[in-house]
Amino acid sequence: MSTHKNVPWDALEIGMEAEVTHLCNAEDFYVFANASGNLNPLHLPKEDGDADGQPEAVAPSMWMGALISGVLGTYLPGPGTLYKDQTLTFLSRAHAGDTITAKVRLASKEEGRLAHFDTWVEAEDGSRIAEGRATVIAPDKAVEVDLDDVPGLTVQTHRHFDHLLHLAEPLDPLITAVVAPEDDASLGGALLGYQHTLLTPILVGNAAKIKAVADEMGEDISHLELIDIPDHSAAAARAVQLVHEGRAQALMKGHLHTDDLLRHVVDKEKGLRTNRRLTHIFAMDVPGLDHLLMVTDAAINITPDLKTKVDIVQNAIYLAEALGIDQPKVGILCAVEVVNPRMPSTIDAAVLSKMSDRGQIKGGLVDGPLAMDNAVDLEAARTKGIRSAVAGHAQILVPPNLEAANMLAKELTFLAHAMAGGIVLGARCPIILTSRADDEQSRLASCVLAVMMREWKKTQP
Known part of the structure; x- marks a missing residue:
């Protein structure tokens, strides 16, 4: 059971200290951005806030101040404490991945249950990131509270795929025969993989439709190989043949029925079984x-x-x-x-x-x-x-x-x-299946899986 006891006014003694150590992570910064409305990209882990080409992931200063508030409200004096005022001077910065410690020390007491604290935040090496003073109204009665029922938060980030994308992008692009990319979803998925250096698409299908979709999307596909085969079944057969010829390392489903593609993949004579x-x-x-x-x-x-x-x-x-x-x-x-x-x-x-x-x-x-x-x-x-x-x-x-x-x-x-x-x-090669309901990130994730599978197979007998 998670319980917390406070230190009421009468029990507070000058020099008492409390602290909390915290590992800064991306989820903290996203929660703070949503709760505060502070969407400064310098604090958002995936964003480049100063146009230097790198995401900064700087810990929001007032988030660090909130850690001090957490020490005062949870540990010393603890439950029942109310803020009167807080001053803070920020001396340096913390970033995602840093371990920091928020500390408080009781400096003096005053009538009206006022307690004055020195407050500061330290980096892992002991240097101060922030320092200041806080005055709180201390609780007058001893309280013990059970905090098991405080709702938790789940941040909608996808760090596992972010990590895989980080691993896959530097690898050689996967040469992929994309069958009938004749709508914005399927062509967009192939181009997204190309833009992230995951795929080198070979577009196989109705050339006129593919070019028209690309024009509607504002995309230039003139640098990509385009094989004009209007019939979907014939396009699927040609894509399978490209794998046999060693010109393609993977297949990707476009705007055609899955059965029309897989029928040629499982063909006993010409397929990829x-x-x-x-x-x-x-x-x-x-x-x-x-x-x-x-x-x-x-x-x-x-x-x-x-x-x-x-x-x-x-x-x-x-x-x-x-x-x-x-x-x-x-x-x-x-x-x-x-x-x-x-x-x-x-x-x-x-x-x-x-x-x-x-x-x-x-x-x-x-x-x-x-x-x-x-x-x-x-x-x-x-x-x-x-x-x-x-x-x-x-x-x-x-x-x-x-x-x-x-x-x-x-x-x-x-x-x-x-x-x-x-x-x-x-099959003899990975097959990327996407759906019209997939968003861009899901399409990108499917491309990542195919690239990682290609790399793994290189290590196998």
Whole structure:
């Protein structure tokens, strides 16, 4: 239980001190910007506030002042304290990533329960960033308060994808055959990847439509290769052929039906089949979650059998490894966390878990059946008596069928404000699938996944 006791007026003694140490992070600055209305770009971690080409992420000065207020209101004198006045002089600056300490020391007392404090903020090396004086009205009675029910905040930033983008942008662009980019969404996604040096697009489709869309968007595509094939099926076939010729390293779906593209990918003679089934994986950056979360398969395999589920799991493990997750934890989801012969998905889950134990699924830790709560919440797993390395820590979620996976992914996107990148694996090259509902950041995330997958495959036999 989180409880705080105050120091009432009569118990205050000259020289008493209190302090709070805090790591400055991006979320702090965004919360302060939203709460205060101070949108100065110098304080926003992704923005370049002084046009020098670099984001500054300077800690807002009054945010540091608020840390002093936190010490006074929470610790000394603590609950029941009211500000009378505060002076501050700022001597230097703090930035995101710095550790700072706000301190207060009681200097004197005055009638009317007035307490005068020296206040200051220190950098990690002990140098002062700010200093001043505060006068507060101290509480007259001892109080102990339970603060467990104070609502928390989730900041809608996507730091995991930001990190992956930072890793992917310096790499060689992925030469990508973009099939039928004949609307602003699909062409825009390809151009966004190009602008971030992730992709080198080869545009395959109706040249007149593609040029018209580019003109409407105000984009110059004259420097990009454009192959004029008006028929969607023929365009998909040509894109697959570009991979065989070594001219393309990935495919990207444009303004055509997914089936029209994948039909040529899985063609037994001219396609891009391997010994694994094609499966779709969403990599999701969920605000407040300290790791990426993957959901599979939400787009291709409708009612997968056990053999297909093996490939669904294995492909997801490969992608997780490509994104830097060592020995990813895979939760096989069912409605219950026990094997029930009347629920075939629970039997599949148990078999997948055992196959992983015996090395038939490689690279990850697989456990199931798990219900959603005990897959992602450690306390829920403990309540159910489940002990495993995966329960409560799952990084990859494998629902029993496409409907459940698709609903889970969309719930995370539209209710939990997750950013989702989608990719198809199991073919000879990554396939970037985007939807008209995807925003720019989701399209960019999908491109990042393909680039990271290409780099990972270079390290594999």
